[in-house]
Amino acid sequence: MRNRLLVILLLLCTGMSARQLSWRFWPTGITDSVPAGGDTMRWTVGVSGIASSGKYAPFWLQSNTHGDISSSPFSGNLTAGIYKEAVHPERWWDYDFAVQLTGRVQSPIQGSAFAQQRTYGTGYFNLLYAHVRLYIFDITAGIKPLVYETQDTALSMGSMIFSGNSQPLPRITVGIDRYVPFPGCYGYFEIKGGLTHIWQADNIYMRGSYIHHKFAALRFGGRLPVNVSYEFHHAAQWGGISPVWGDIGSGWSDFLHVLTARAGGVMNNDLRNAQGNHVGSQQLMVTGKGTEWEISAYWQNFFEDNFAFIGMGQNLSDGLWGISLKQTRWPFIQGVTYEFLNTTDQSGPWHDRDGLCYAGNDQYYQNSVFQNGWNYFYRSIGTPFITSPLYNEDGSIHTLNSRVRVHHIGIRGDIYGFIYRIKASYARNYGNDNTSREILSTNTALLLDIHKHVEKAWGLDFGVRLAADLGSQWGNQFGAQITITKQGIITRW
Numbered sequence: 001m002r003n004r005l006l007v008i009l010l011l012l013c014t015g016m017s018a019r020q021l022s023w024r025f026w027p028t029g030i031t032d033s034v035p036a037g038g039d040t041m042r043w044t045v046g047v048s049g050i051a052s053s054g055k056y057a058p059f060w061l062q063s064n065t066h067g068d069i070s071s072s073p074f075s076g077n078l079t080a081g082i083y084k085e086a087v088h089p090e091r092w093w094d095y096d097f098a099v100q101l102t103g104r105v106q107s108p109i110q111g112s113a114f115a116q117q118r119t120y121g122t123g124y125f126n127l128l129y130a131h132v133r134l135y136i137f138d139i140t141a142g143i144k145p146l147v148y149e150t151q152d153t154a155l156s157m158g159s160m161i162f163s164g165n166s167q168p169l170p171r172i173t174v175g176i177d178r179y180v181p182f183p184g185c186y187g188y189f190e191i192k193g194g195l196t197h198i199w200q201a202d203n204i205y206m207r208g209s210y211i212h213h214k215f216a217a218l219r220f221g222g223r224l225p226v227n228v229s230y231e232f233h234h235a236a237q238w239g240g241i242s243p244v245w246g247d248i249g250s251g252w253s254d255f256l257h258v259l260t261a262r263a264g265g266v267m268n269n270d271l272r273n274a275q276g277n278h279v280g281s282q283q284l285m286v287t288g289k290g291t292e293w294e295i296s297a298y299w300q301n302f303f304e305d306n307f308a309f310i311g312m313g314q315n316l317s318d319g320l321w322g323i324s325l326k327q328t329r330w331p332f333i334q335g336v337t338y339e340f341l342n343t344t345d346q347s348g349p350w351h352d353r354d355g356l357c358y359a360g361n362d363q364y365y366q367n368s369v370f371q372n373g374w375n376y377f378y379r380s381i382g383t384p385f386i387t388s389p390l391y392n393e394d395g396s397i398h399t400l401n402s403r404v405r406v407h408h409i410g411i412r413g414d415i416y417g418f419i420y421r422i423k424a425s426y427a428r429n430y431g432n433d434n435t436s437r438e439i440l441s442t443n444t445a446l447l448l449d450i451h452k453h454v455e456k457a458w459g460l461d462f463g464v465r466l467a468a469d470l471g472s473q474w475g476n477q478f479g480a481q482i483t484i485t486k487q488g489i490i491t492r493w
Helices: 001-014 115-119 251-261 270-272
Strands: 040-054 074-084 091-108 121-135 136-143 169-180 188-201 211-218 226-238 277-289 294-302 320-329 335-342 404-415 420-431 441-454 460-471 476-493
Touching: 074 121, 169 277, 211 251, 226 251
Parallel strands: none
Antiparallel strands: 040 074, 040 476, 074 091, 091 121, 121 136, 136 169, 169 188, 188 211, 211 226, 226 277, 277 294, 294 320, 320 335, 335 404, 404 420, 420 441, 441 460, 460 476
16 A cells, blocks of 8 residues: 555656656756747837826826836826847747836926925936846846736736835846746756845935845646745845944945844844844745636735744734636636735734833834835835835825735736726725724725727827726825837847
């Protein structure tokens, strides 16, 4: 009986016959042959305009757009760029790059001190990067969104570490970006991971500071109908010049302290705990898949203190739970996502009390040294539902609302060439006082996003986005965005 069980386990691990094992030992998908042609360099230009009835552009018009849409009620963008995509996943090397420049004009935000820090016109690179893959290893340098999500990114509310809400940060990343089989497991055990050095170039409070980020992920299942994956992310703000502490340490030894989350630096807090402002997240996902459909259920946990495996930390009730369905048989509804976000626990109401340390009251996205917190150019780097400082009426740079509960649903599809996306979210906001359960404000955020390519109209792409906020957080406000873009080919080879 024991021998039979061993044979069954071996077959489940390999899932292949002995004949297949000889050539599927490491199924990377990379072949010795070099495909000819297929590389294309393209150009793109676009114009967009937003008009809103409220004090701000509605939440889903501007959130998770990589900071490319202004929070002002009236704004317009003119964008131009060139890019080349990586199109040879089977080749042992591949590369891509993009340069995209945006010019923006915008109206002031009436009655907000934050508006005094904004200009009526600005220009910036929202893409300026190059990426190369050598076999399974990737190197990326430049300004490119850092979004690590295995859920449906177009419909999700965004992850808790990097959601695509802020402008892309300049970075260098080295690692394995996509899942690749581990040698000897015949494709049933896959890994990915990487190390990123980021320049936090906004200089709002700290000057010349950095962000360290590393991640690792495992996936089991391969070609089986059910896959299970686990992702771990660790990030830390560190280094730079503080207006209070001066140089807090930006050298190689300081980086090693941050890399290993060890004590160091020049301040008592960093010398007692760990140097830098550390945050992290973990995600468990179970995915079932068929020939024309895929369904995933996931749980993403967030931590700011000591690491504990997901489900075992102090803030067990905090996190992002979701379920996502994708299918290709019926184009009208291609994807549906539901998510629930809770950040009200934060490891309990007290950090220390009566001489005892409870390590609670985490106050997500905030830090006493990096007072601008987990934000970049006043926008949350993580989930946009932890309210960004750009909404602060007093012009402060702190995160004033970190305790939220959110229900969110998203739907996308294609109706006779009209590509649409719907988002609807209901948020309850509790502020930062972890001893209170009072709801300070609510908001229902709605979005209808429709795009259509019209070949007869000079091959232009037209887009209309309608959005609304309903509730006490910002009042009832409505807005619309119209976009017109054109793409073309520069050269092929």
